[in-house]
Amino acid sequence: MTMSKTEIERALRELRLPGITATLETRILQAQANSQPFLETFCLLLQDEIDGRRTRLTERRFKTSGLDERPTLTDFDWHFNPKVPRHACFELHTLKFISEGINGLLIGKPGTGKSHIAKAVAYHATLQGFDVRYVEADSAFAHYCLASPKEQSKLLATMLEPDLLVLDDLFLARRISDGAAELLQTLVHRRYKARRSIVVTSNRVVEDWGKYLGDNTMSTTILDRLIHRSQLLAFEGKSYRLGQAAERLTGKA
């Protein structure tokens, strides 16, 4: 029995094999040109399907992560700021902390590369098959507080379930609202219990975090759980943003 091209395409659609559909014509031409044994062509087609699935999965993980760019450690100029904790950044990038349920706290001055490193680690994690959620803390918390209860439970799930949650620029506006503090408490408690990692970046020193939470028992329990089982990475030195702006002004860029 032979099938027409349309029938083959329909069968491939029914079997959900878009990778094979995409390369079939090329593989047939290749087989004819090389007088290739059937099994060799079959293996190539299987590999095309597997490759296609991997790419689609990775793309989907990137989209759901909420990351807006794909920074890497290769883009990072380690010479610009010798005070950046290089060793700890690479340790974080191994992603061992995710399996171990350890948190990463990237703390220090603005423009020193905290978000860049956090995003690079998060992006790498999506490529390695981890589910990741990246949010800018202030706007995500504000969005959550204004949402309907139904929407809130959906938003909460997107921050509770992934293997890694990144809270970028926590306490940017210093004091957070009571609603935001409650959300933070839920996130920290439930992820702590499930041994799921959180990466936090902040321009604010950890000693002041209690103040921004309102200095009560709730803030103590949040901080205890966030800091217990965590790796602190202190970012010091000059701002890359300011460095670039200065170069532009002096015409060196």
Ligand SMILES: Nc1ncnc2c1ncn2[C@@H]1O[C@H](COP(=O)(O)OP(=O)(O)O)[C@@H](O)[C@H]1O
């Ligand atoms: N050492 C560096 N090498 C290359 N780019 C850097 C470096 N440090 C910071 N940047 C870039 O400068 C900008 C500000 O860095 P960012 O990570 O947002 O700083 P922070 O989060 O500490 O305020 C980003 O575009 C980032 O990619």
Ligand SMILES: [Mg+2]
């Ligand atoms: Mg930042």
